[in-house]
Amino acid sequence: MARATPKTTIIDVAKRAGVSLATVSRVMNGNPSVDPVLAARVRDAAAELDYTANPLARSLVLGRTQTVAVVVPDLGNPTFQTILRGLSRAAAADGYHVLIADSAEQVGEERSLAVEARRRTDGLVLCAPRMPDGELGELLAEVQPVVLVNRIADETIPTVAADYQTPLHELVKHLYDLGHRRIVYLAGVARSASNSARLAALSAFRAEHPETELIELSSGVDFDSGAAAVDAVIATGATAVLAFNDLVAMGLLSAVAARGIRVPEQLSIAGFDDIPFARYTSPPLTTASVPAIALGELAWHALHATLTHDDAPRSVRLEPQVVVRASTGPAHR
Amino acid sequence: MARATPKTTIIDVAKRAGVSLATVSRVMNGNPSVDPVLAARVRDAAAELDYTANPLARSLVLGRTQTVAVVVPDLGNPTFQTILRGLSRAAAADGYHVLIADSAEQVGEERSLAVEARRRTDGLVLCAPRMPDGELGELLAEVQPVVLVNRIADETIPTVAADYQTPLHELVKHLYDLGHRRIVYLAGVARSASNSARLAALSAFRAEHPETELIELSSGVDFDSGAAAVDAVIATGATAVLAFNDLVAMGLLSAVAARGIRVPEQLSIAGFDDIPFARYTSPPLTTASVPAIALGELAWHALHATLTHDDAPRSVRLEPQVVVRASTGPAHR
DNA sequence: CTGTTAGCGCCTTCAT
DNA sequence: ATGAAGGCGCTAACAG
Numbered sequence: 001m002a003r004a005t006p007k008t009t010i011i012d013v014a015k016r017a018g019v020s021l022a023t024v025s026r027v028m029n030g031n032p033s034v035d036p037v038l039a040a041r042v043r044d045a046a047a048e049l050d051y052t053a054n055p056l057a058r059s060l061v062l063g064r065t066q067t068v069a070v071v072v073p074d075l076g077n078p079t080f081q082t083i084l085r086g087l088s089r090a091a092a093a094d095g096y097h098v099l100i101a102d103s104a105e106q107v108g109e110e111r112s113l114a115v116e117a118r119r120r121t122d123g124l125v126l127c128a129p130r131m132p133d134g135e136l137g138e139l140l141a142e143v144q145p146v147v148l149v150n151r152i153a154d155e156t157i158p159t160v161a162a163d164y165q166t167p168l169h170e171l172v173k174h175l176y177d178l179g180h181r182r183i184v185y186l187a188g189v190a191r192s193a194s195n196s197a198r199l200a201a202l203s204a205f206r207a208e209h210p211e212t213e214l215i216e217l218s219s220g221v222d223f224d225s226g227a228a229a230v231d232a233v234i235a236t237g238a239t240a241v242l243a244f245n246d247l248v249a250m251g252l253l254s255a256v257a258a259r260g261i262r263v264p265e266q267l268s269i270a271g272f273d274d275i276p277f278a279r280y281t282s283p284p285l286t287t288a289s290v291p292a293i294a295l296g297e298l299a300w301h302a303l304h305a306t307l308t309h310d311d312a313p314r315s316v317r318l319e320p321q322v323v324v325r326a327s328t329g330p331a332h333r
Numbered sequence: 334m335a336r337a338t339p340k341t342t343i344i345d346v347a348k349r350a351g352v353s354l355a356t357v358s359r360v361m362n363g364n365p366s367v368d369p370v371l372a373a374r375v376r377d378a379a380a381e382l383d384y385t386a387n388p389l390a391r392s393l394v395l396g397r398t399q400t401v402a403v404v405v406p407d408l409g410n411p412t413f414q415t416i417l418r419g420l421s422r423a424a425a426a427d428g429y430h431v432l433i434a435d436s437a438e439q440v441g442e443e444r445s446l447a448v449e450a451r452r453r454t455d456g457l458v459l460c461a462p463r464m465p466d467g468e469l470g471e472l473l474a475e476v477q478p479v480v481l482v483n484r485i486a487d488e489t490i491p492t493v494a495a496d497y498q499t500p501l502h503e504l505v506k507h508l509y510d511l512g513h514r515r516i517v518y519l520a521g522v523a524r525s526a527s528n529s530a531r532l533a534a535l536s537a538f539r540a541e542h543p544e545t546e547l548i549e550l551s552s553g554v555d556f557d558s559g560a561a562a563v564d565a566v567i568a569t570g571a572t573a574v575l576a577f578n579d580l581v582a583m584g585l586l587s588a589v590a591a592r593g594i595r596v597p598e599q600l601s602i603a604g605f606d607d608i609p610f611a612r613y614t615s616p617p618l619t620t621a622s623v624p625a626i627a628l629g630e631l632a633w634h635a636l637h638a639t640l641t642h643d644d645a646p647r648s649v650r651l652e653p654q655v656v657v658r659a660s661t662g663p664a665h666r
Numbered sequence: 667c668t669g670t671t672a673g674c675g676c677c678t679t680c681a682t
Numbered sequence: 683a684t685g686a687a688g689g690c691g692c693t694a695a696c697a698g
Contacts, residue, residue, distance in 0.1 A: 020669045055453045056393045057691035060674050075418040085408040088435050100433050102421050120388045254613045280587045282615035353685045358677055390675035393690050
């Protein structure tokens with residue numbers, strides 16, 4: 001398994017062009033202070049030898065790798081996949097590479113993954129880190145430049161986040177307006193910031209509408225969690241369910257259908273995220289549309305800004321839109 | 334945007350421990366030929382200074398980066414996302430990092446993305462490259478060590494692939510046994526190897542069952558393509574459809590439902606891949622289950638093998654299982 | 667404008 | 683067992 005080519009270096013090019021390696025370096029980096037004739041000669045030599053500067057050596061001397069790292073809590077989660085895609089393409093458009101680290105929801109691994117990944121790159125994007133605030137604060141100080149996605153911390157850290165609170169409030173309100181007075185919330189990852197935001201929205205709603213029963217059931221973040229919750233949901237006698245996300249909603253939808261319960265006639269179900277599949281369920285899912293591609297792109301732009309200009313980019317907050325489809329309807333009875 | 338810490342080097346540790354930097358290097362690399370007392374002193378100094386060797390510098394001198402690159406045609410495709418996840422976690426378990434490059438189905442970009450990514454890493458995984466065979470051959474020679482996923486080329490290249498031909502044949506057979514005699518195939522990415530495999534399966538079937546009409550309609554790889562194909566599908570008067578993949582099948586399913594056509598009573602639909610969502614459609618989708626996580630893991634193991642031992646790993650072929658669910662049924666009439 | 671030289675931070679013979 | 687010195691391949695002063 002030897003390398004394909006014995007690797008051509010800047011010295012080979014210098015020899016072939018009959019110049020010093022400094023000149024080659026200058027030409028390769030577009031330094032204008034080189035005699036056009038020599039420059040052409042160098043370029044020819046480089047082309048003939050199919051030479052490209054070794055990125056590692058450049059990284060070492062320049063102190064930058066043209067690479068950034070992204071840490072996500074779960075590569076299996078459609079939202080993070082989409083954020084990664086938006087980020088990756090935006091970074092590629094600016095000539096940067098992306099290193100990916102998946103903590104697989106192992107909170108204990110987040111820190112070392114982040115630090116490790118950061119050391120081999122120029123900057124870091126932390127997606128919805130699950131670690132507690134204190135630890136996060138320390139980490140952020142250690143890995144700058146860093147941008148945070150879907151989690152708020154220090155004011156000084158550029159952050160790109162979707163608002164989870166307002167849309168969830170709108171979603172409950174939507175159900176309330178349909179006449180629902182006993183509503184289940186299927187809570188997801190306890191440690192996630194977006195879960196806290198959702199809970200905040202619910203207690204705000206409770207304060208406004210004390211006559212409404214909001215029942216919190218702990219669940220998970222995927223299909224199976226949703227499907228597994230079906231009995232508990234039914235036992236509450238609720239007429240509507242707010243699922244932690246679309247996956248949970250779809251799992252529940254499926255389990256509920258298997259029991260012959262009709263949606264939304266007997267039970268309304270709303271999701272969150274608006275993953276591409278959400279419009280293709282039966283019935284199509286009412287949900288809140290989180291602009292994940294944009295989150296990824298904006299995260300990149302924020303990081304890129306701190307990498308090139310050295311102005312600190314402002315944090316941005318994106319507003320998911322509630323999209324009402326057919327899985328929610330008037331409360332029965 | 335200055336770095337968080339002014340960076341501590343091996344020299345700092347050497348000074349603090351009162352030894353030469355060679356000794357520090359030896360200790361950090363577990364070289365046993367160091368006086369235990371000195372070694373302890375060095376370790377303490379390193380710990381106090383929170384020192385870790387600069388990975389870039391190590392990479393340059395060692396000639397390896399502990400990083401591999403993965404090139405995928407589309408980060409939005411669930412199959413590639415899953416392969417990436419399996420690969421990423423397996424690589425992480427072996428202490429490797431993963432660089433991700435998304436060609437976004439731009440065939441022209443594949444080569445340069447691959448070469449670029451490979452130069453900053455120790456090895457490459459090419460997922461279902463779309464480029465023509467000739468170009469692929471050249472590329473493979475240039476980027477070794479490399480492993481191919483879901484595309485066959487040279488015998489000498491370690492390859493991990495799912496068999497797309499056998500399961501598709503089984504799927505047609507399944508429809509045939511249900512009485513279907515006019516069947517549409519919704520073809521996906523023309524340049525993809527898996528599409529060719531599917532076409533081969535279909536012509537084999539044609540040879541065996543000349544009385545069966547197999548109609549090929551060109552389509553895409555996503556929801557919209559499936560939904561957009563609905564009129565063309567209906568126009569054929571076919572009683573069953575083999576979609577290129579589950580996404581296409583789901584798009585079609587949805588569009589077909591919107592027209593009041595019942596599945597499978599009036600039209601049977603089968604997908605391919607068995608993405609997680611497939612069991613949650615209405616009706617649940619008949620499909621072939623491609624073991625994407627395993628593909629990713631095996632790809633990593635193959636690459637890791639050539640990276641560490643230098644035996645060439647054997648190529649492996651995985652057999653997707655047909656899973657019959659409710660979206661296919663007896664032909665009407 | 668061009669070449670020479672000194673590192674970037676680390677590992678590894680080579681002497682001692 | 684340990685230290686000194688020479689690179690890995692490249693860029694950036696510093697001289698000419």
